[in-house]
Amino acid sequence: MLKLDHVVAQRTVTTTIDEYVPLRLEFHSASTSAD
């Protein structure tokens, strides 16, 4: 199970809802690296 390590600064949240994917949350940060 996912275990919380720590809390960092808020990011921008994008929510997608449609009839095929009940929920998708994407979190965006200017400093996010493509690792």
Place this chain on the structure above:
Amino acid sequence: MLYWRATGPNHLLEVKLEARTGALVEVGVVLVPPVRVRAGGSLQSFEAGGNCTVGHPSFVTDAWIVRTRGSELVDPSRRRIDEDVPFDLVVCGDGLIVSFTRSGPGQTVTEGDASFSFDDRQELSALSVRLTAEQVAVLKRSLLDVSIP
């Protein structure tokens, strides 16, 4: 990226984390059995209780570090951990709750319209997201077979 999936024969929830920090990148509910979906009242009951922090959750990545030995150049499957963890979806009038356990929150992390609850072992117990009336109507039609006039 690191991947965690709550998965089984008829359910799938995918989580993507930053490899370097463990910060949450994406959550996707892909498949849920009808028996695990129900209607609820409002998100208020979910949000009540526990210590509340505003911010973005970053998760412990020790299990992935063991699997990848800290290297980014590994078989992509070693970046993914699957657990047969069932979850419930509660479609409320103002949002959606994804619940893994029925235990009360020990800590809640809120971030915009999203909120994450953790139990007393700091394990993710639920998440919620506030939705528009139109988004709730889509979920009620697709998951609960309820038409909103």
